Amino acid sequence: MNVTRRDFVKLCAFGAISAGVASRYFQLASSQSAGSDEIKMVRSTCSPNCTGACAYHAMVYRGRITSLIQAADYPESDYNPRGCLKGQSMVNLIYGPDRLKKPLIRVGERGEGKFKAVSWDEALDYAAEKLVEVMKKYGPDSIALSIQVPGTGYVHKGAAIRLASMFGWSVLHGYTMNGDLPAFWSQTFGVQTEEFESLEWVNSRYIAVFGSNILVTRLPDAKFLNIAKERGAKVIMIDMNFTPTAAKADEWIQINPSTDAAFALGIANVIINERLYDEDFIKSYTDMPILVRLDNHKRLRAYEVKELKDEAEKLKKEIPEYRDLFVVYDVNEGRLKIVNPETLERDFEPALEGEFEVELVDGTTVKVKPVFQMIKELVTNEYTPERVAEIITPPGRDKAEYAQLVRRIAREMATTKPLHIIYGASNYQWFHGDLKGRALALIVALTGNIGKPGAGISTYAGQFKIRWPLGMWWLFKGRKTNWVTYLLWMNKEYRQSEEFKKYNRETPYPKNDVKAFVFGWNNPFDQHNMANKLKEMAKSGELEFILAIDFQATTSTKWADVVLPGVAWYEKYELTATILHPYVQMQQPAIEPLFECMPEIWIFKELAKRMVAKWNDEELKAQIAEFYPDPALFEKEENARKNGTWSLKLAREIAHEASLKATELMLGKHELTKGITLERLLKEGAIRLNLPTPDKRQIPFWEQIHEKKPFPPPSFPAPLAKTARFVKSGRIEFYKEEDVFIDFGETLPVHKDPFVDTEYKVNPQAKNKYKYAFITRNALYRVHSTHSNNITMLELQDFRPRVWMNPETAKEKGIKPGDLVEVYNDRGKVRGYAVIDPGIHPRVIIFEQGWWSRYLRGESYNSLTFPWIKAVHLAYFVPGIWEPTTAWNECACDVRKV
Numbered sequence: 001m002n003v004t005r006r007d008f009v010k011l012c013a014f015g016a017i018s019a020g021v022a023s024r025y026f027q028l029a030s031s032q033s034a035g036s037d038e039i040k041m042v043r044s045t046c047s048p049n050c051t052g053a054c055a056y057h058a059m060v061y062r063g064r065i066t067s068l069i070q071a072a073d074y075p076e077s078d079y080n081p082r083g084c085l086k087g088q089s090m091v092n093l094i095y096g097p098d099r100l101k102k103p104l105i106r107v108g109e110r111g112e113g114k115f116k117a118v119s120w121d122e123a124l125d126y127a128a129e130k131l132v133e134v135m136k137k138y139g140p141d142s143i144a145l146s147i148q149v150p151g152t153g154y155v156h157k158g159a160a161i162r163l164a165s166m167f168g169w170s171v172l173h174g175y176t177m178n179g180d181l182p183a184f185w186s187q188t189f190g191v192q193t194e195e196f197e198s199l200e201w202v203n204s205r206y207i208a209v210f211g212s213n214i215l216v217t218r219l220p221d222a223k224f225l226n227i228a229k230e231r232g233a234k235v236i237m238i239d240m241n242f243t244p245t246a247a248k249a250d251e252w253i254q255i256n257p258s259t260d261a262a263f264a265l266g267i268a269n270v271i272i273n274e275r276l277y278d279e280d281f282i283k284s285y286t287d288m289p290i291l292v293r294l295d296n297h298k299r300l301r302a303y304e305v306k307e308l309k310d311e312a313e314k315l316k317k318e319i320p321e322y323r324d325l326f327v328v329y330d331v332n333e334g335r336l337k338i339v340n341p342e343t344l345e346r347d348f349e350p351a352l353e354g355e356f357e358v359e360l361v362d363g364t365t366v367k368v369k370p371v372f373q374m375i376k377e378l379v380t381n382e383y384t385p386e387r388v389a390e391i392i393t394p395p396g397r398d399k400a401e402y403a404q405l406v407r408r409i410a411r412e413m414a415t416t417k418p419l420h421i422i423y424g425a426s427n428y429q430w431f432h433g434d435l436k437g438r439a440l441a442l443i444v445a446l447t448g449n450i451g452k453p454g455a456g457i458s459t460y461a462g463q464f465k466i467r468w469p470l471g472m473w474w475l476f477k478g479r480k481t482n483w484v485t486y487l488l489w490m491n492k493e494y495r496q497s498e499e500f501k502k503y504n505r506e507t508p509y510p511k512n513d514v515k516a517f518v519f520g521w522n523n524p525f526d527q528h529n530m531a532n533k534l535k536e537m538a539k540s541g542e543l544e545f546i547l548a549i550d551f552q553a554t555t556s557t558k559w560a561d562v563v564l565p566g567v568a569w570y571e572k573y574e575l576t577a578t579i580l581h582p583y584v585q586m587q588q589p590a591i592e593p594l595f596e597c598m599p600e601i602w603i604f605k606e607l608a609k610r611m612v613a614k615w616n617d618e619e620l621k622a623q624i625a626e627f628y629p630d631p632a633l634f635e636k637e638e639n640a641r642k643n644g645t646w647s648l649k650l651a652r653e654i655a656h657e658a659s660l661k662a663t664e665l666m667l668g669k670h671e672l673t674k675g676i677t678l679e680r681l682l683k684e685g686a687i688r689l690n691l692p693t694p695d696k697r698q699i700p701f702w703e704q705i706h707e708k709k710p711f712p713p714p715s716f717p718a719p720l721a722k723t724a725r726f727v728k729s730g731r732i733e734f735y736k737e738e739d740v741f742i743d744f745g746e747t748l749p750v751h752k753d754p755f756v757d758t759e760y761k762v763n764p765q766a767k768n769k770y771k772y773a774f775i776t777r778n779a780l781y782r783v784h785s786t787h788s789n790n791i792t793m794l795e796l797q798d799f800r801p802r803v804w805m806n807p808e809t810a811k812e813k814g815i816k817p818g819d820l821v822e823v824y825n826d827r828g829k830v831r832g833y834a835v836i837d838p839g840i841h842p843r844v845i846i847f848e849q850g851w852w853s854r855y856l857r858g859e860s861y862n863s864l865t866f867p868w869i870k871a872v873h874l875a876y877f878v879p880g881i882w883e884p885t886t887a888w889n890e891c892a893c894d895v896r897k898v
Contacts, residue, residue, distance in 0.1 A: 036062065042590035043071050043685045045576050046087040047152045047569045048783035049178075049462050052220045053578035054082035055685055058570050058590035065091050065570060065590055074686055078199055079581060082220040086783060089792040093568065094594070098552045098789050100565035101595035110538045110546070113558040120596065120606070120648075127562045128610035130545040131516060135615070138512040140168035141482055144489065148522030149174040149464045153574040153587070155662045156566075156600040158474040160520060162627065163604045166476040166620060167611065169518075170484040170510055173879045177486040177528050178784075179429040179886030180461035183873055184437025186882040187736060190712030190727035193465070194700030195458035196420065198224045198580045203454030204420035206413060207235045210260050210440060212424025215244040217778045218460060221580050234416065236409070238263065239427075240394075241775075241846070242839025253405065255392040257773045257844060258430045258889070262751035263406065264439035266388030269379035270410030271446050277414070278448030279352070285705065286445050286732040288372035289328045289350030290339060291358075297747060298737045299729075300327045300368050302338040306359045312338060322725040328370070329356055341730035344708040371735040371748075375442070378748055391751060395842055414447050418455030425461035426777055431758050431868050431890040438734065438749035445732055451705025453697070460580060464880070466716040467577040467584070467689060468672040473665050474717070477623055482508070483879035487886065489514050490530045490867040499871055503740045507877040507884075515542075520549035520566065520600060523785040525556035526852055529886040532828055532863040535559065551597055552789070555852050565597040572599045573659035575666060575681075582698045583686040584676055586663070593652060601662070602655035605634070628654075629661040715881055722878050738875045746872060758868045759892040763826070770825050770892035772809070772845045776861055782850035789852060801832040801856060804846035805895060810836045813895055820898040823847060825891070828863025830856055831898060845895050849888075865891050 041057045046068075055071035068088050070081035093099075103123030108114025118126075134143055145164045147157050164171050175181050185193050198221035201207065207228060215222045226248065229235055237249035238260065246252040255263055271277050282288045291300040302312035302325035312325050315338060319325070323341040328350035330337045336358065337348045352372040357365050389402035413419055421440050428437055441457055449455035475481065487494075488509050494500055495509060517534075525531050525538075537543045538559045548560035551571075557563045571594070574587035593599065605627045612624045625631040625638075637654050640646040660678060667673045676687045693702045703709045710730030715723050727733045734748060741747050754773065759766045778784070781793040803821050815821055819834045823845055832847060840846060847861050865888055873884040 042570075042588055043073070044570055044587045044590060045585045046083065046090065047463065047574070047576055047587065048086070048786045049149045049152055049464075050783040051218065051460055051463050051578050051580045052082060052084070052087070053463060053576055053581070053583070053585060054084070054087055054220050055585065056083060056087060060590050063591060065094060067091075071685065074581075074583065075688070076199065084219040086781070086787050086790070086793065089787075089790055090568070090570070092790045092792055093552060093787070094570065096552070096789065096791070098554070099594060100551055100553055100557070100563065100597060103565060103596070104563040106561045110561075111535060111559050115563065120598070123562055123564060124606050124610055127547050127564070128607055128614060130561070131518075131547070131607070132611055132614040134516040134545055135167065138515045139510065141170045141484075141510040142512050142515040143167075143169040144172055144484065144510075144514040144517050145169050146172045146177065146486075146517070146519040146522060146524060147174055148520070149178070149462050152463045152521065153569070153576055154470055154473070154666055155574050155659045156572065157521070158470060158662065158666070159601040159604040161474045161481055162476045163608050165474070165479040165481050166608055166627075167615065168479075168482055170482050170514065171879075172484060172486045172489070173883070174522065175462060175464050175880040176883050176885040177524070178462060179529070179888045180425055180464065181880065181883070181885035182423065182425070182428045182437050182459040182461070183434035183882070183885060184428070184441060185459070186723065186726050186876075186878070187434060187872075188438055188441050188727075188734065189701070189732055190723050192715040192718075192723075192881040193459055193579070194456075194713070195460060195579050195698070196454075196456060196700065197582055197698035200454055200697060200699060201225060201420065202228045202231055202233075204228055204418050205233050205454070206416040206419045207233055207422065208413065208419070209235065209237045209239075209245060209249065209422045210424060210436075211239050211427025212422045212460065213243045213245050213426070213778065214422070215248060216780045218580065234412070240841040240844055242837075246839075253409070254394050254397075254841065256394055257841060258432065258436070258754040259392040259751065260427060261432070261436040261439040261749060262383065262388050262391040264436070264443055265379050265383035265749065265751060266385050266406040267410040267413060268375070268439070268442050268446060269383050269385065269388075270407050271414045271443070272376050272379060274411070276411065277446040281448035281450075282372065282445060283350055283352065284344055284346050285450070287326075287729050287735055288375065289352055289370050290326045290729060290731075290735070291328060291336075291356065291368040291370055292374060292735060292737075294367045294369065297742045299324075299735070300358065300366075301325060302327050304360050305336060306361050306363075308336060308338055309361055315340070320721065320724070322721045322728065323730060324728040326729050327358075329354070339729060341728065342710055344704060344710060344730070375734065375748060378750070382750070413443060417447070417449060418452055419444060419447060419449040420454055421457040423457060423459050425459065426775065426889060428459070429886065429888040430754055431870055431887045432752045432754070433887065434870070434872065435746065435749050435752060439751070441732075442734060442749060445734070450732070451699065451701040453699060456700050458700075463578045465577065465579045467582075468670045469668075469716050470666050471717055472668060473629065473662050477626065481879075484508060484510065485877075485883045487529070487867040487869050487884045490533055491869055494867075494869045500869075500874070503871045504874045505876065507874055516545040516547070517543050518547045518549075519556065523554045523556045523852070525559045526554070526860060527785045527850070527862070529862060529865050529867050529888065531860045549600060549603055554785070555854065564603050565595070566600045566603065567593045567597050571597070573656055573663065575663045577689075582689045582691055582696065584673065584681065584689060585686045586678075586681040588682070589656065592649075596648060598648070599652065599655040599659065601628075601659055602651055605658075628658045629665045630658065633658050633661070718878050718881060723881060726876060726882065736872075738872075740872050740875050744872060754890060755892055758866070758887075758890050766825075766892050770894050772843055772893050772895065773889060774823060774825070774864055774891040774893035775844055775846045775889050776849035776865075777846055779848035779850055785850045785852060788850050788855070799855070801830075801851050802835050802848065803832040803895065804835045804837050804840050806840045806842040806844070807836050807838055808842045809845070809895065810834065813897060815895070815897050821895055822898050823864065823893050823895050825864050825893045827866060828860065830859045830861040830864065845893055864893055
């Protein structure tokens with residue numbers, strides 16, 4: 001790109017803040033001090049765990065990134081530009097004082113931060129020796145690998161899982177570690193998640209946001225909420241706290257903490273009893289017509305029914321093992337009929353209401369009801385608007401007004417279409433978050449707002465989604481990945497409980513516990529549930545070896561025994577995809593890795609090579625060259641070592657080439673990526689996936705609604721059989737018949753108060769001792785803990801962590817604005833400066849997560865949390881789809897002035 005001196009000055013003006021800060025505070029990396037006088041612009045993508053995946057042009061002058069500028073080159077102009085100040089100030093991290101330079105081996109105590117810089121060979125040999133030592137003592141599954149949300153990069157994180165699959169390590173799914181898994185999706189729809197791309201928001205005419213702070217956490221896409229309003233949509237915000245998103249909504253409805261399920265069920269009450277529901281939709285696409293036995297609370301099977309037995313036995317042979325044959329009552333023919341789970345075509349007119357008596361094969365009779373009848377009875381008896389108002393109305397508000405509000409919102413939702421419900425992560429990061437999701441999904445199902453432009457329910461949390469099968473790169477020679485649940489590691493007491501033994505059907509855990517911890521691209525000793533427990537494991541020696549891969553010296557690297565310097569996302573090739581827009585994109589190296597930092601694909605290849613040499617697996621020894629997608633690349637580097645021509649520069653070049661080969665391998669020949677080639681990506685930057693919808697738009701469940709394909713669609717990389725068993729009827733399911741749901745009274749979505757089954761159950765005194773909910777919300781200034789050390793972001797916050805509270809709380813505690821306060825419970829504490837905000841619920845204390853402990857006097861906001869495990873999350877196990885997930889907000893606390 002030819003740029004004149006005048007053009008250069010104009011372009012630099014936009015990045016003056018970042019460049020100025022860099023020149024004042026940070027040393028210029030010596031390896032990048034020289035280079036061509038030509039200014040080049042390199043397109044890449046910003047890839048923290050934020051769902052944005054925004055395209056940036058990196059302006060490079062003399063081998064150094066001087067500015068990051070939004071690329072604004074998406075084929076659909078509405079997506080342009082994308083980006084935020086965090087992404088633009090990424091140079092502060094690339095060239096910042098925390099940048100790792102060389103491999104490190106610990107010489108001080110864990111957590112002390114004392115290391116010696118060593119060569120790559122010394123660090124890798126030492127790490128490989130320690131890892132193999134642990135494997136021989138306790139078994140390979142005693143090594144746990146944490147990968148932070150695979151969607152941020154398929155190549156290098158794929159290499160990490162490839163390494164784990166070679167040896168049989170345990171892999172911890174970042175999605176559940178983060179508490180980002182909205183469990184209702186698998187229970188109701190049989191999928192991990194399904195969301196609208198943000199461009200579809202503008203097609204909605206009613207958008208109800210439940211606890212998602214879009215204007216803070218979805219900065220590149222927040223504009224579509226305003227565009228929807230400009231086009232006539234009504235936007236309402238239901239949240240316990242006033243937020244920037246509430247400020248832009250047409251209406252803010254404040255409710256009590258974690259009472260969204262009650263609100264949703266009150267809305268369902270009005271929709272059902274005023275017959276505002278879409279009868280044809282619920283008969284065709286949901287389980288609401290299916291009959292349930294009243295004696296054992298199980299669905300009625302066709303082969304249990306005397307008159308259907310022969311037909312059922314024949315049909316059973318024709319359907320997959322993961323399906324089952326259920327029964328409806330056909331009002332036209334006046335008899336029972338079998339529901340074919342392999343199609344949503346309907347040749348019967350099922351009853352939605354009533355009670356029927358059925359003769360079973362053994363000659364006995366049993367009473368049955370349709371699921372719809374059971375839902376109607378539930379909401380009529382338990383969730384009248386008046387009863388709901390008792391639950392959701394904040395202190396000091398008029399409950400009669402809230403009852404009328406429930407009625408009005410229900411009528412608006414039922415009659416204004418398309419309706420889109422956005423269900424935020426902070427709202428489902430509660431112990432009973434799945435119940436809230438099931439209840440909210442009931443609204444869109446009752447009103448037929450699924451599978452149509454602008455109509456549905458979406459959850460947006462993390463850049464997590466696997467958009468097509470990736471096993472050809474992620475798994476080494478067909479060896480499987482051994483996935484393990486993070487919360488089971490953190491909660492030994494639960495692993496030993498009778499509840500776990502009773503309800504755990506298939507969730508695996510290492511026989512000899514976790515003895516070594518390997519992590520990359522994340523900061524678990526700050527950012528994850530019970531970070532203080534990780535530190536205790538490290539101090540006590542329970543964790544015998546800790547290996548960190550990162551490009552910065554984070555809190556977590558200080559707890560490692562070996563730190564291997566990886567690279568930033570402007571120093572490598574990487575294949576990316578996200579959920580908020582259906583584009584496949586390429587990261588490209590704008591600069592070569594600084595200092596002695598190396599692409600992670602190379603790091604994992606080198607670890608694999610060295611471990612294989614020490615491990616007793618002859619098959620792996622013969623196959624090691626195939627760790628790279630092209631064995632010739634592996635041999636090229638090994639030959640260079642033998643003949644003395646090896647260098648870091650050569651190894652980087654080979655690693656870059658291996659990354660491109662892995663990209664080609666993953667693009668493969670899948671229908672979704674057909675025609676998307678490496679050459680096109682490098683040239684065009686972003687290419688839309690081949691979605692089977694009009695204009696390839698990301699519209700959840702389009703094929704189910706329009707082509708009558710049974711639920712669920714695939715959730716990659718899991719095989720369909722693994723997830724389809726969640727909804728055996730092939731339909732959207734609101735009735736769950738597994739024993740654990742029956743035992744806990746959750747066969748249908750219900751409301752359960754927060755803390756009753758967690759904090760108060762474990763410690764009855766906590767109800768009076770800790771009466772506030774501790775909410776660790778996302779900050780405008782960070783992406784979780786990424787950018788916590790970004791000087792630009794720190795200046796915008798005056799370098800001060802803050803604690804938000806209601807004026808009533810402050811008055812009761814004698815706290816004034818700006819006071820240093822401490823939030824605490826029996827498990828831990830954290831301090832910040834008080835912000836008195838009347839928009840905060842009187843029973844809520846807010847701390848913004850993501851601060852590194854060095855900014856918190858060595859404390860951790862996650863020291864207050866606890867790894868609660870809900871039994872229904874153990875009914876099945878598919879990693880990152882159905883497993884226990886962190887409930888950050890299920891945390892009671894108190895606050896005091898320091």
